[in-house]
Amino acid sequence: MACRCGAPQTLAAYRRIEADLSRRELIGGAAAVVGLFAGFGLAPSRAQTGEPGRPLLLTNLRLFDGQELSIRDDVDILIENGVISALPPKGQGPAEATRLDCGGRVAMPGLIDCHWHSTLVSVSQVTALTGDIAYVHLLAAREAGATLLRGFTTVRDVGGPAFALKRAIDEGVVAGPRIFPSGALVSQTSGHGDFRMLNDLPRADRDPLSYPDRVGVTAIADGVDEVLRRVREQLMRGASQIKMMAGGGVSSAYDPLDSTQFTEAELRAGVDAASDWGTYVCVHVYTPKGIQRAIRAGVRCIEHGQLADEETIAMMADEGIWWSLQPFLTDEDANVYADPRMRADQQRVSEGTVGAYAMARELGVRSVFGTDVLMSPGNAASQGRQLAKLTRFMSPLEALRAATGRAGELLAMSGERNPYRAPVGVVAPGALADLLVVDGEPETDLSFLGTPDTSLRLIMKGGEVFRSSL
Missing domain, CATH: 2.30.40.10 (Urease, subunit C, domain 1)
Known part of the structure; x- marks a missing residue:
């Protein structure tokens, strides 16, 4: 019998079978994806509140x-x-x-958390900086659902690759808060966003980017031209504001807490690039020198700043600078450090926290609430409890305003880069x-x-x- 493999009838049958298998594969694949997300606790769960279309x-x-x-x-x-x-x-x-x-x-x-790291909050530092980025994103999506169920319907993400998570939330793929993303942490070499090991140094001009740079955790930039490039890349990705690292930190392996980072010209370059897109720069910084340099460069919001002195805080008030403060206290929610130097720096910041809240209120600096839970699995659950701690420094309703209406005013500074346009943080x-x-x-x-x-x-x-x- 002659082979009929190439006959029109046989080819048509093949196409029908292939189409049916593709359809079954698609249905099965979709079910698997839904099952995967449900297993992670990501499937959006919405309660019916009445007839659709009715107020x-x-x-x-x-x-x-x-x-x-x-x-x-x-x-x-x-x-x-x-x-x-x-x-x-x-x-x-x-x-x-x-x-x-x-x-x-x-x-x-x-509620609004003005200092949150959506993709970096619930993973260890080792996982965040060396692990499979797909795994990091899956954990971030699960944490986003938990964040929403803690009552935080909006977060300002001040560092990390949150753009895909934001899109998934906005499109209803997963449940989570609204995200105002900054994108990668823009840091100088040796700055608070430089997570390389010493054996990675020195870096030649043609060397490949480090893994944290490649996946969007950080963006190392030295000099005005490089700052412009890295800031513009975040804006291209969809940043609603820019985050730069203007000083050292407590948990830093290499950059000391008292260090001042980025020159005034470099900071101004970042400010200019953001301003050209109608938005602003916020900076990680603790010390008076770093804060004053940032203000002179045109930065509009200080993140942390617990070591600021009265002169610096008065300067913030005079220039209308926002202060994103966190209740960094040596209590049950504080990070635990084995290094004595880190413990000493942590104590300095804790003591400065009390004075910072008092002087912000006395001198009239507009402050908002944030937590900065970072690379600390399990500690994200303290988010609401940390807001409650503000009653040590102000009345309960003032604390709530710092995490609602006042925070919404800060987010509105993103102008045309505001991804949601209508006001948040108020009932109006x-x-x-x-x-x-x-x-x-x-x-x-x-x-x-x-x-x-x-x-x-x-x-x-x-x-x-x-x-x-x-």
């Missing part, structure tokens, strides 16, 4: 709006298309709206519907933030409910 009205609530240091009980919250459309007088919302009774609890804006008409309903009395105490699984009764982001136990 949602939160009723029977007390409101902290993120701006005023008081709680009111005379309004409801009307939400349409993911945005707060109105605050109608209590009991006077539109009849067609689906109603959600908050049981007399406090409603407030979703036109703001994004990022809301919490809580079991707690935030006028007097914020300890409920340390137990988010039981205390946060409603978690909403963009009008979607991710937890509801009202």
Whole structure:
């Protein structure tokens, strides 16, 4: 019998079989992907709150709006298309709206962490700097879901390859907070973002980039031209603001805490590149010398700065500089160091933290809340508890404002690079519907933030409910 392998009928049958196998493979592959993400706790979990397309009205609530240091009980919250459309007088919302009774609890804006590292928070330093970057991203996606369920609906990511995670969250692939990404940490050679080992030195001009540089953790830049290149690369990737390293740190293997990093001209180059794109530069720095140099170069936000003196803080106030402060205290949430030098530096920063909060308040510097949990598996869970610590330095509602309305003002400095455009951190008409309903009395105490699984009764982001136990 003659071979019929090449006959039109046989080829057509092959195509039908191939198409059917491809379809089955696609379905099976999609199921496997969904199963993988569900196993990691990443599958978005949204609660139905009423008929699609109908407005949602939160009723029977007390409101902290993120701006005023008081709680009111005379309004409801009307939400349409993911945005707060109105605050109608209590009991006077539109009849067609689906109603959600908050049981007399406090409603407030979703929390904002202004110093977060989305991809680096829950991995060890060894994994972050040498491990398979795909594994790092998977862990980051899992942590993003946990971050949202702690009530943090927005984070300002100040260092790390968070662009893909941000996109996945925005597209609904995984659950997580809104991310304002900085991209790679821009650092000089020997700076706080230079994670190379000594046996990697010296580096010749044609040597390949280090692994942390290649995967977007850090961007080493020396000289004005190189700073311009590296900052522009982050802007091209989608940075909403730029993060530069202007001084040493506690955990640094090589750069001492008191070191000043980047020349004023190099810092100004980064500021100019960011300004050309309508956004700003924030810097990691602790010391008066480093802070003052950064301000002269046009930097708009200081990260840390716990060793600042009164003259420097007055300069910050006069220039309208933002201060992203963290409650670095030698307590149960502090990093543990074996090196005596690191322990001594940690103690200096802890003592400086108390004075920094006091002088920021006294001199009128605008401060926001951040945690800076970094390469510390398991410590991310302290996020809400660390916000509650601010009541040592200010009233509970002032602390909440630092993590809501005040933080939203800082994020708005990204201008046209703001990836979300509508305001966050406030409960007001036109703001994004990022809301919490809580079991707690935030006028007097914020300890409920340390137990988010039981205390946060409603978690909403963009009008979607991710937890509801009202």
